[in-house]
Amino acid sequence: MEWQPVLLSLKVALSSLIFVFIFGVAAAYSMRSFEFPGKSALEALFALPLVLPPVVTGFVLLVLIGKQGPIGQFLSESLHTQIIFTPYAAVLAATVVAFPLMYHSAKAAFEGVDSNLEDAARTLGSGSWRVFWTITMPLSWSGLVAGLVLSFARALGEFGATIMVAGNIPGKTQTIPLAIYFAAEANDLTLAGAYVLMISGITFFLIFGLNIWSKKRCGKSSVKGVF
Amino acid sequence: MLQVMMKKQLADFTIDIQFTVENNILVLLGPSGAGKTTILRAIAGLLRPDTGTIIHNERVLFSSTARTFVPPQFRHVGYMFQEFALFPHMNVRKNIWYGVKQNDNKAKELYERLLGLLHIEHLTTRFINRLSGGEKQRVALARALMAEPAILLLDEPLSALDSDTRLELQAELKKIQGIWKIPFVLVTHDIAEAKALGDQFLFLEKGRQVARPAFRPSEFCQCQSIELA
Numbered sequence: 065m066e067w068q069p070v071l072l073s074l075k076v077a078l079s080s081l082i083f084v085f086i087f088g089v090a091a092a093y094s095m096r097s098f099e100f101p102g103k104s105a106l107e108a109l110f111a112l113p114l115v116l117p118p119v120v121t122g123f124v125l126l127v128l129i130g131k132q133g134p135i136g137q138f139l140s141e142s143l144h145t146q147i148i149f150t151p152y153a154a155v156l157a158a159t160v161v162a163f164p165l166m167y168h169s170a171k172a173a174f175e176g177v178d179s180n181l182e183d184a185a186r187t188l189g190s191g192s193w194r195v196f197w198t199i200t201m202p203l204s205w206s207g208l209v210a211g212l213v214l215s216f217a218r219a220l221g222e223f224g225a226t227i228m229v230a231g232n233i234p235g236k237t238q239t240i241p242l243a244i245y246f247a248a249e250a251n252d253l254t255l256a257g258a259y260v261l262m263i264s265g266i267t268f269f270l271i272f273g274l275n276i277w278s279k280k281r282c283g284k285s286s287v288k289g290v291f
Numbered sequence: 292m293l294q295v296m297m298k299k300q301l302a303d304f305t306i307d308i309q310f311t312v313e314n315n316i317l318v319l320l321g322p323s324g325a326g327k328t329t330i331l332r333a334i335a336g337l338l339r340p341d342t343g344t345i346i347h348n349e350r351v352l353f354s355s356t357a358r359t360f361v362p363p364q365f366r367h368v369g370y371m372f373q374e375f376a377l378f379p380h381m382n383v384r385k386n387i388w389y390g391v392k393q394n395d396n397k398a399k400e401l402y403e404r405l406l407g408l409l410h411i412e413h414l415t416t417r418f419i420n421r422l423s424g425g426e427k428q429r430v431a432l433a434r435a436l437m438a439e440p441a442i443l444l445l446d447e448p449l450s451a452l453d454s455d456t457r458l459e460l461q462a463e464l465k466k467i468q469g470i471w472k473i474p475f476v477l478v479t480h481d482i483a484e485a486k487a488l489g490d491q492f493l494f495l496e497k498g499r500q501v502a503r504p505a506f507r508p509s510e511f512c513q514c515q516s517i518e519l520a
Binding site: 178180181183184185186187188189190191198199202203 | 335336337362363364365366367368369370372374376377378379380389390392434435438
């Protein structure tokens with residue numbers, strides 16, 4: 065068994081998690097704080113990668129970052145580079161498909177924060193940033209962690225969009241799900257099974273570990289485990 | 292002195308009110324849904340009136356004509372929420388210090404003084420979910436005063452408490468107002484509480500001042516009604 069797909073999958077999932085967290089939290093907080101025309105349409109757009117088949121998301125990304133696509137052209141003209149069929153494209157695919165999970169978890173977590181607490185902080189002299197960092201974030205932390213875990217698991221298991229934009233280049237863009245598919249297609253069920261055990265084990269221990277951590281951390285207050 | 296003159300359209304009626312508070316306790320009295328909390332939120336800057344002015348000692352906090360709106364964090368208006376709104380992820384000490392800008396000796400002195408005045412010295416390391424209703428009320432009052440407000444708003448501060456604790460805290464509120472000497476605006480629908488605490492009274496019904504409350508008018512015939520601004 066090659067370890068490269070395992071390491072690449074972890075790298076891609078963790079890198080995408082950084083973007084997913086920043087964009088998901090920023091989008092959820094902005095949607096809660098501001099009213100503007102077209103808000104419902106934007107919310108529907110945010111949910112699209114969750115409900116569309118990943119291959120469709122992958123196709124849209126392919127059109128955007130392909131050599132003739134607007135983003136692809138911009139990258140090659142201004143930065144003399146391409147991300148199509150590179151690990152960066154795998155990160156982009158994982159980010160886009162995992163984003164709705166983080167966005168919805170963060171939105172639910174923020175909505176669960178009593179707005180009186182935020183108002184109280186404002187009357188005590190705090191501006192929006194301080195209210196966000198000292199009240200909103202800490203009180204929605206368990207929901208945000210749940211969103212991170214779901215997004216990580218989704219990014220780790222991403223197949224359809226990844227194969228469209230990153231392809232299946234062993235040693236370069238082949239992640240665990242792609243390795244499983246191509247091993248099974250080549251009738252090497254032992255290898256496919258080994259990767260299946262690997263990805264299941266990683267996901268299980270991640271959620272198990274997080275539950276133990278969150279119970280310990282939140283032992284004094286009434287917050288329960290993440291899952 | 293706090294001067295409030297505001298109009299605000301709500302779903303069922305329009306709040307149209309004007310009043311002045313000296314450095315004493317004004318009680319806003321009226322049935323539930325009369326617009327009392329909305330008035331407090333407007334003074335705190337958590338809500339924008341449609342038209343009007345809110346002025347404290349010649350500092351304009353809100354003016355629809357001059358297009359002035361001072362955000363809540365710059366108003367120096369303390370607000371004690373109905374359910375106290377204490378931060379559940381901080382202990383009592385951190386809650387009380389939350390609104391302090393400069394952690395200097397003056398602040399430390401004020402902190403010690405408030406702990407003593409409100410008898411909460413033994414609670415400083417406790418989390419909020421381990422406090423009784425009366426203790427929460429005291430901590431919320433300490434937190435609001437620690438930020439050195441120029442005005443203090445209290446939204447049904449004693450409604451969640453049993454009658455013994457309520458009497459005790461009524462006396463403490465009165466005492467603290469006597470020491471701080473800033474305008475207190477207190478909302479209640481309890482006439483006995485209003486009588487015990489108030490220096491001035493304003494009866495509200497559907498967002499407007501009424502000369503006498505439509506409910507149980509005899510209780511108030513001895514009380515001095517507020518002068519119109």
